[in-house]
Amino acid sequence: xxxxxxxxxxxxxxxxxxxxxxxxxxxxxxxxxxxxxxxxxxxxxxxxxxxxxxxxxxxxxxxxxxxxxxxxxxxxxxxxxxxxxxxxxxxxxxxxxxxxxxxxxxxxxxxxxxxxxxxxxxxxxxxxxxxxxxxxxxxxxxxxxxxxxxxxxx
Amino acid sequence: xxxxxxxxxxxxxxxxxxxxxxxxxxxxxxxxxxxxxxxxxxxxxxxxxxxxxxxxxxxxxxxxxxxxxxxxxxxxxxxxxxxxxxxxxxxxxxxxxxxxxxxxxxxxxxxxxxxxxxxxxxxxxxxxxxxxxxxxxxxxxxxxxxxxxxxxxxxxxxxxxxxxxxxxxxxxxxxxxxxxxxxxxxxxxxxxxxxxxxxxxxxxxxxxxxxxxxxxxxxxxxxxxxxx
Numbered sequence: 001x002x003x004x005x006x007x008x009x010x011x012x013x014x015x016x017x018x019x020x021x022x023x024x025x026x027x028x029x030x031x032x033x034x035x036x037x038x039x040x041x042x043x044x045x046x047x048x049x050x051x052x053x054x055x056x057x058x059x060x061x062x063x064x065x066x067x068x069x070x071x072x073x074x075x076x077x078x079x080x081x082x083x084x085x086x087x088x089x090x091x092x093x094x095x096x097x098x099x100x101x102x103x104x105x106x107x108x109x110x111x112x113x114x115x116x117x118x119x120x121x122x123x124x125x126x127x128x129x130x131x132x133x134x135x136x137x138x139x140x141x142x143x144x145x146x147x148x149x150x151x152x153x154x
Numbered sequence: 155x156x157x158x159x160x161x162x163x164x165x166x167x168x169x170x171x172x173x174x175x176x177x178x179x180x181x182x183x184x185x186x187x188x189x190x191x192x193x194x195x196x197x198x199x200x201x202x203x204x205x206x207x208x209x210x211x212x213x214x215x216x217x218x219x220x221x222x223x224x225x226x227x228x229x230x231x232x233x234x235x236x237x238x239x240x241x242x243x244x245x246x247x248x249x250x251x252x253x254x255x256x257x258x259x260x261x262x263x264x265x266x267x268x269x270x271x272x273x274x275x276x277x278x279x280x281x282x283x284x285x286x287x288x289x290x291x292x293x294x295x296x297x298x299x300x301x302x303x304x305x306x307x308x309x310x311x312x313x314x315x316x317x318x319x320x321x322x323x324x325x326x327x328x329x330x331x332x333x334x335x336x337x338x339x340x341x342x343x344x345x346x347x348x349x350x351x352x353x354x355x356x357x358x359x360x361x362x363x364x365x366x367x368x369x370x371x372x373x374x375x376x377x378x379x380x381x382x
Contacts, residue, residue, distance in 0.1 A: 027213055108211040113199070117211055136191070140212045141179035 003055075003083050004048045005090040011038040013046060013053035020076040023116040034058075034071055041070060043094050047083045054078040057087040059094060062104070067095035069105040088127045088149075096151040103151055109134040109143030121145060158259045161228045163197055164206055167217055168225035172283070172294070173313070173368065177214035226286040231258040231266050233279035238269050240280045247280040248322035281322075282313030282332050282368070297368035300350070301361065305340040309369030321366055328357055336369060 015035045018025040025031055037058055038044050047055035055074040062068050069091055074083045095103045105124055108117035111134060125131070129147035138144040166187055170178045184194040198215060201207040206221035217225055235254040239245040245253070267288060270276075277293070278284050286292035297312045311334045316322060330336070330352060339349040339356065347358040 024211075026210060030212060112211060114211050137181065141181050141214075142195070142211065 001049055001081065003081075003086045005045055005086050006048060007043060007090075007094070008046050009038050009044045010046050010053060010056070011035045014038050014056045014071075014073070017053070017056055017073045017075050021073060024120070025073070037070065042067070042098075043091070045087055045090050045094075047074070047087050049078070049083070055083040055087050057091050059091045061098065061100070064099065065101045067091075067098060067100040067103050069103065072105075084123060085127055092128075092149060092151065101151055103129075103149045104132075105129055105147050105149075106139055106144050107147070109145040111143045121147075156224065159197065160201065160204070160206070161224065161259060162255075163201060164217060164221050164225040165228040165232065167207065167215060168222065168229060173297075173299070173315075177216070179214050180209075183215065223290050226290045226292060228258060229283075229292075230286045230288070231261065233283055233285040234266060234270050234273070234276070235261070236279045236281075237273055237276050237285070241273060246323075246326070247316070248319040248326070250280065251316055251319065278332075280332075281316040282311070283316075296371055298371075299365060300336075300338060300348070300367040300369060301364040303338040303369060305338065307338040307369065308335065308373045309371065310335050310373060311367060312370045313368035315366040317366070318362070321362060325363070325367075329353070330367070335373065336367070338369070 015031065018031050018034060025034070038056075041058040042061040043059045045057045045059075046053045047057075055078065056071070057069060057073075058071040060068045060070045069088065072084060072087055072091075074087075092103050107120050107124065108114060110118070110121065121131075124147050127149070129149045132146045132148050135144050135146065136142070138146075163183075166183060167178050170183065170186060176182070180194045180198055181191050183198075184191045187194065198207060198209055201221065202209050205218055206224060208216045208218055232254050235257050236247075236250040239250045239253055240247055270288070275287075276285055282295075284292050284294060295312050298307070298309065303309070311330065311332050314322065314325060314330070314332065325331075334352055337351040339351055341348050342358060345358060347360055348364050349356055349358050351357075
């Protein structure tokens with residue numbers, strides 16, 4: 001199986017991916033907002049296997065120095081096959097070539113117990129993100145963990 | 155047997171969405187209970203571990219069926235005790251909340267049901283809040299908060315929030331009671347207050363009052379033919 005990551009805006013595919021992952025994307029308004037964000041994000045990536053979109057990522061340029069990985073999702077049936085890692089690497093490459101020094105991602109902090117997000121944090125760490133700090137009430141009414149992946153200055 | 159704190163939390167979570175649609179979050183609950191956010195977060199974690207609430211990542215707090223059943227039981231006790239204190243012990247409606255807060259945790263089911271029976275199984279408390287039945291069913295009256303009423307809205311007062319005893323005393327002094335007909339005249343252009351009419355007398359009230367009084371579905375205008 002070969003994964004190809006391409007820069008493409010595909011809201012319908014993103015919606016299908018998010019709906020396959022109710023343990024992470026179970027809130028209707030959040031799904032609608034993400035699908036909307038596919039059109040407006042600084043860059044949008046999809047991972048394709050055999051002509052099928054199996055994963056997606058969105059990045060947002062937050063400042064000249066900082067790019068955030070705003071969304072990453074891999075279809076429920078395709079997880080664990082390196083698709084997420086390929087998306088993160090493509091997004092990090094985009095961030096570095098855009099001149100950013102740091103690549104950041106937010107997720108649910110470890111002080112909120114949840115098996116799904118424990119797996120998410122482990123995934124980010126395995127992709128080279130380092131936990132920076134936990135903040136209360138940043139993206140939701142609970143703890144957010146901020147992770148950063150340093151980018152090589154070209 | 156649940157602890158007093160657990161009973162109070164599920165009751166507060168239930169009451170939060172009883173009269174308004176905004177969902178509960180830990181920080182809203184903390185403001186509501188006058189507690190630190192970290193205290194509430196810890197407690198919500200415990201309630202979640204006990205299967206009484208559902209709190210998902212990025213989500214709001216919701217009672218599970220079990221949590222709702224416990225909340226309704228506690229709400230029934232609280233409101234029955236308030237009704238009992240007003241009807242049989244000469245308490246004013248602004249004096250019953252704190253007393254009921256204590257008593258609701260200590261009474262046996264037998265005594266609570268005996269009080270309900272003696273009162274004729276009332277369906278609402280002195281502030282108009284519905285008293286859930288012993289089987290856990292409850293009937294929510296359809297109502298509009300005065301702050302959302304349109305000019306000229308005429309309804310009967312079906313609920314007055316008991317969150318602020320001073321406000322209850324003020325309203326009692328103004329002669330505002332449950333089942334009273336109230337007309338929302340409009341907002342004064344220069345006074346900043348709202349004008350309401352009760353018994354043919356106009357009163358100007360502030361936003362606190364407007365957010366604390368619920369009116370029934372609009373009433374028919376009385377006509378002279380009916381009065382004759």
